[in-house]
Amino acid sequence: MLTSVMKEIGQAVEDTITESVEGNFSNEPYVGTLENEGVGLAPFHDFDAEVPQEVKDAVAQLQEQIVSGEITVETTNAP
Numbered sequence: 001m002l003t004s005v006m007k008e009i010g011q012a013v014e015d016t017i018t019e020s021v022e023g024n025f026s027n028e029p030y031v032g033t034l035e036n037e038g039v040g041l042a043p044f045h046d047f048d049a050e051v052p053q054e055v056k057d058a059v060a061q062l063q064e065q066i067v068s069g070e071i072t073v074e075t076t077n078a079p
Contacts (some may be wrong), residue, residue: 002051003059004042011037035067 012030019025032038065071
């Protein structure tokens with residue numbers, strides 16, 4: 001496994017508090033995405049030197065394409 005998705009719950013908490021303070025809070029479920037930084041890709045840590053730069057660049061490009069909407073990630077688990 002090259003990388004993994006990290007749940008960035010801190011961003012969800014910050015977004016919820018900000019919405020509440022600004023009077024924009026809703027009870028709609030929070031869905032973390034790469035775009036709203038509610039999820040992220042785990043760093044390579046100890047294997048960073050083992051991962052070729054072209055692979056790192058390809059992962060970064062895929063991440064950008066997901067954020068831009070060029071690539072749609074679909075799952076039956078999505079709300």
